[in-house]
Amino acid sequence: MTPTLTALGGGFRAEIQQLRRSRLLIVLTAVEAVTFLVLVSIFGFTGTHVPTAVVDRDGGKLAHQWAQEMTASYHTYGVRYMDARSAQEALGRGDVAAILYIPAGFSQHMAQHSMIRIHFLVDNVNADLTTEVELGIPPAARAFGVANRFPGIRVVTVEKDLVRHEVGFIPYLVVSALALAAFVVAGTLAASAVAREFENRTLAYLKLSPTHPLVPLAGRLLATSAVSAVAVAVAALLVVAGYGVVPAHPAALAAALLLCVVIFSCIGAGLGTLVRRTLPLSALIFGLALALYLDSGSLEPARFYGNRLWVIAHTSPVYYAVGILQYAVHGLRVTPETIPVNFAALIGWAVLAAGVAWLGLRRAVAS
Amino acid sequence: MTRALRHTWTLAAHDVGLWRRAPWAVAAALIPPVALGLLLYILTFNLGHQPIALVNEGHGRYSDHIAGIFQAQAGDIYSLVTTDRANAMRLLNSQQVAAVVVIPPGFDAGVARCPALQPDQIIRDYTYARSGCPAAKLQVTLNNANNNFADEIRRALSETVSFFDAPDVITPVSETQLDMSDLNPYRVNVMTALTRTSTVDYIHYAVIPCLVLLILSVGVTGTALLCARDIERGTARHLALAPVSSVVLVAGRLLGGVLVSLVVIVPTLAIAALTGMIAPPAGHWVPLGLVFLATSVCAAGLGAVLGAVLRGTRAVSMAAAVVCTYLFFLGGGFTTIQFLPAWLHRLTAFVPTSYAIDGLRQSLFYPRLFGFGADMRVLLGTAALAVVAGGVVVRRAWSR
Numbered sequence: 001m002t003p004t005l006t007a008l009g010g011g012f013r014a015e016i017q018q019l020r021r022s023r024l025l026i027v028l029t030a031v032e033a034v035t036f037l038v039l040v041s042i043f044g045f046t047g048t049h050v051p052t053a054v055v056d057r058d059g060g061k062l063a064h065q066w067a068q069e070m071t072a073s074y075h076t077y078g079v080r081y082m083d084a085r086s087a088q089e090a091l092g093r094g095d096v097a098a099i100l101y102i103p104a105g106f107s108q109h110m111a112q113h114s115m116i117r118i119h120f121l122v123d124n125v126n127a128d129l130t131t132e133v134e135l136g137i138p139p140a141a142r143a144f145g146v147a148n149r150f151p152g153i154r155v156v157t158v159e160k161d162l163v164r165h166e167v168g169f170i171p172y173l174v175v176s177a178l179a180l181a182a183f184v185v186a187g188t189l190a191a192s193a194v195a196r197e198f199e200n201r202t203l204a205y206l207k208l209s210p211t212h213p214l215v216p217l218a219g220r221l222l223a224t225s226a227v228s229a230v231a232v233a234v235a236a237l238l239v240v241a242g243y244g245v246v247p248a249h250p251a252a253l254a255a256a257l258l259l260c261v262v263i264f265s266c267i268g269a270g271l272g273t274l275v276r277r278t279l280p281l282s283a284l285i286f287g288l289a290l291a292l293y294l295d296s297g298s299l300e301p302a303r304f305y306g307n308r309l310w311v312i313a314h315t316s317p318v319y320y321a322v323g324i325l326q327y328a329v330h331g332l333r334v335t336p337e338t339i340p341v342n343f344a345a346l347i348g349w350a351v352l353a354a355g356v357a358w359l360g361l362r363r364a365v366a367s
Numbered sequence: 368m369t370r371a372l373r374h375t376w377t378l379a380a381h382d383v384g385l386w387r388r389a390p391w392a393v394a395a396a397l398i399p400p401v402a403l404g405l406l407l408y409i410l411t412f413n414l415g416h417q418p419i420a421l422v423n424e425g426h427g428r429y430s431d432h433i434a435g436i437f438q439a440q441a442g443d444i445y446s447l448v449t450t451d452r453a454n455a456m457r458l459l460n461s462q463q464v465a466a467v468v469v470i471p472p473g474f475d476a477g478v479a480r481c482p483a484l485q486p487d488q489i490i491r492d493y494t495y496a497r498s499g500c501p502a503a504k505l506q507v508t509l510n511n512a513n514n515n516f517a518d519e520i521r522r523a524l525s526e527t528v529s530f531f532d533a534p535d536v537i538t539p540v541s542e543t544q545l546d547m548s549d550l551n552p553y554r555v556n557v558m559t560a561l562t563r564t565s566t567v568d569y570i571h572y573a574v575i576p577c578l579v580l581l582i583l584s585v586g587v588t589g590t591a592l593l594c595a596r597d598i599e600r601g602t603a604r605h606l607a608l609a610p611v612s613s614v615v616l617v618a619g620r621l622l623g624g625v626l627v628s629l630v631v632i633v634p635t636l637a638i639a640a641l642t643g644m645i646a647p648p649a650g651h652w653v654p655l656g657l658v659f660l661a662t663s664v665c666a667a668g669l670g671a672v673l674g675a676v677l678r679g680t681r682a683v684s685m686a687a688a689v690v691c692t693y694l695f696f697l698g699g700g701f702t703t704i705q706f707l708p709a710w711l712h713r714l715t716a717f718v719p720t721s722y723a724i725d726g727l728r729q730s731l732f733y734p735r736l737f738g739f740g741a742d743m744r745v746l747l748g749t750a751a752l753a754v755v756a757g758g759v760v761v762r763r764a765w766s767r
Binding site for chain 2: 022024025028029031032035038039042043044045046048049050051066073074075076091094095097100109110113114115116117118119120121122123124125126127128129130134135136137138139141142144145150151152153154155156157158159160161162163166167168169172188192275277278279280282283284286287288290291293295299300301303304306307326332333334335336
């Protein structure tokens with residue numbers, strides 16, 4: 001075995017031992033990664049299935065159909081039937097966001113196509129919620145009118161969808177979040193491994209190594225990458241098992257996540273060299289992950305944000321990773337670039353990140 | 368008594384000094400709330416403005432009228448590009464727009480086939496209703512990569528199309544205003560009333576709770592790191608042997624945690640008030656201060672527990688970040704609680720930060736402080752509990 005391989009293996013073993021001694025840190029790192037999945041899942045609830053009380057004072061078939069159209073129209077409302085008093089109490093407690101009062105005689109009016117007024121009480125807790133709740137009414141009214149072939153409806157829409165199987169928002173979000181989970185885990189572990197060398201002042205000893213001083217450090221980074229890959233695989237399995245998301249192209253998913261681990265380990269090593277303290281690293285990486293989340297197409301194709309933000313998104317590896325992950329899991333194309341181009345960009349990022357980390361570490365060792 | 372207070376204050380001041388001299392600890396506490404605040408701020412700009420291409424191939428007043436409605440509603444619920452069909456499809460394929468709406472050449476003839484309702488017209492022609500009318504068709508091609516923005520677009524288009532036939536399906540005005548409901552083919556006029564006198568814009572509603580995260584993060588991380596540091600360096604034993612009552616020492620540590628939070632939040636609030644970011648109604652500064660004080664006491668107590676239970680400053684800082692993040696978004700800091708499913712909504716009732724966030728919003732946005740008393744009762748109760756738990760755990764850790 002050559003001295004280089006010995007040094008590399010030594011670094012790898014040393015880091016594995018170090019990580020085995022700090023299981024709590026690994027657990028916390030994994031929890032941070034899962035936190036992203038939970039966080040985006042909760043965000044995914046925003047704007048759909050707004051709990052809305054329906055006080056049906058009519059009780060007829062058409063009144064029931066009206067409420068059903070509210071439920072069915074674009075996931076806006078989560079309808080709950082209540083009496084007036086319970087509905088008022090629920091609104092006061094914040095259990096429902098609005099109350100729709102279907103008046104007595106509604107069904108008769110609808111059957112005779114005569115006008116009727118419906119009262120809708122909205123808890124305008126914020127402008128977004130209020131707009132969402134109000135915007136949901138015309139589609140429900142339209143759906144009801146079209147379904148019952150009301151005269152006077154002169155325009156309808158005929159929709160052609162680009163995607164045959166529409167993906168739910170939360171399954172979409174959690175797949176994007178896998179890239180950020182990789183960033184948190186791989187970045188934190190790699191950055192900590194490097195920063196610890198500075199904190200414990202052991203970097204100087206590396207110069208005594210019979211090989212290049214960065215080789216043992218590379219061994220340590222290989223170890224953190226291996227542990228990160230396992231943690232990210234667990235997160236991916238959680239997405240598959242917990243959210244019922246089955247990858248359409250598992251090989252592409254594995255390749256993208258592995259590339260993410262390599263890139264983010266190198267970025268983490270760079271951050272560790274820059275900060276040289278272990279204490280703020282996890283917070284810094286957590287904060288950076290949030291910033292990367294902003295403009296990576298994690299919510300919807302990044303180009304829908306406008307060209308300026310889309311151009312900025314290209315400076316982040318997460319953009320390309322999300323492009324591949326959405327294709328690998330849901331079979332979606334969310335970037336104008338093709339999947340091979342996204343892979344090429346990620347590989348380019350990996351080479352660049354490794355180069356920058358190497359240069360930074362070499363400079364640090366030399367000084 | 369005075370002596371005990373002086374000792375408490377001395378230890379608290381010492382802790383604040385230690386924290387101020389640890390810039391990395393300050394960074395660890397500040398980065399997550401600042402990043403999350405930024406995230407929420409930018410996310411609000413992306414809500415509800417999907418890009419749509421409109422192709423008007425119709426020639427006539429109805430085509431122009433509906434195109435005009437699209438133009439008028441653009442900016443509020445979507446952004447609009449008017450172009451020809453070939454370019455629209457190119458924009459759709461390159462993801463520059465999320466949907467293409469085509470007003471086809473036969474649109475005007477289609478509309479003309481279905482006569483609009485006349486004022487005062489009551490329809491009783493069931494044969495006509497049953498047969499329906501072959502309405503004009505708007506062709507929509509939609510990039511439905513996920514159902515969230517696809518539904519947003521469908522809802523927005525439906526709103527626009529509804530407006531063509533019935534501008535008054537929703538009437539968010541007083542009953543005395545002009546009522547055109549007789550022209551409405553949907554035969555319903557939904558009269559909307561709002562429960563609150565003012566509607567808070569989403570940026571303020573979403574970003575302001577980050578102040579709670581800030582105070583939580585600084586308080587928990589600050590107190591936890593101070594406790595962990597004492598244990599890591601062995602100075603906890605010195606404290607245990609000091610000729611001062613343990614109650615005084617623990618009180619000093621917790622007060623230090625509270626002061627650390629206040630050192631950050633007071634200037635932040637001052638800047639926010641001076642720049643006009645926050646403008647609480649008259650007389651609401653005291654309730655606002657009470658929310659922050661109670662939250663900082665909760666944070667200090669929680670931080671003391673974390674710092675005494677976990678070993679190592681790194682583990683403590685990571686755990687603090689995770690705990691604060693969960694407390695923040697389960698407390699409704701990251702979303703509107705009303706949107707959450709029932710089980711999650713019920714869970715938030717057991718998360719004290721939800722009361723802090725609600726209290727903060729009540730004191731900043733609403734004149735009547737609705738439910739503020741209940742919020743404060745829960746928050747102060749939690750603060751008392753956190754102080755007792757923190758005190759007991761810290762005292763035990765020092766004795767080990």
